[in-house]
Amino acid sequence: MAKRLIPSLNRVLIEKILPPTKTNTGILLPEKTSRLNSGKVVVVGPGARDKKGNVTPVSLKEGDTVLLPEYGGTEVKLGDKEYQLFREDDILGTLHD
Numbered sequence: 001m002a003k004r005l006i007p008s009l010n011r012v013l014i015e016k017i018l019p020p021t022k023t024n025t026g027i028l029l030p031e032k033t034s035r036l037n038s039g040k041v042v043v044v045g046p047g048a049r050d051k052k053g054n055v056t057p058v059s060l061k062e063g064d065t066v067l068l069p070e071y072g073g074t075e076v077k078l079g080d081k082e083y084q085l086f087r088e089d090d091i092l093g094t095l096h097d
């Protein structure tokens with residue numbers, strides 16, 4: 001049975017996007033070529049409650065590509081995949097083409 005995680009409050013489950021380690025022609029790239037620490041939103045929580053008890057929904061949605069801080073997040077392993085769990089406030093922004 002596969003496990004599924006639904007984040008609580010304003011947390012977001014992210015699958016990190018790993019930079020390529022070599023070019024199409026097979027040339028190995030140094031680790032320093034990774035310019036952005038980014039990830040893809042897998043699932044979002046329902047949102048946090050404000051002082052009046054109203055739920056403020058998370059502004060991100062599944063499939064968004066986001067810019068992540070260099071440090072932080074909680075590592076989560078589900079099956080054979082690794083994810084990171086962030087609060088919405090910790091995510092730096094969304095990336096668009």
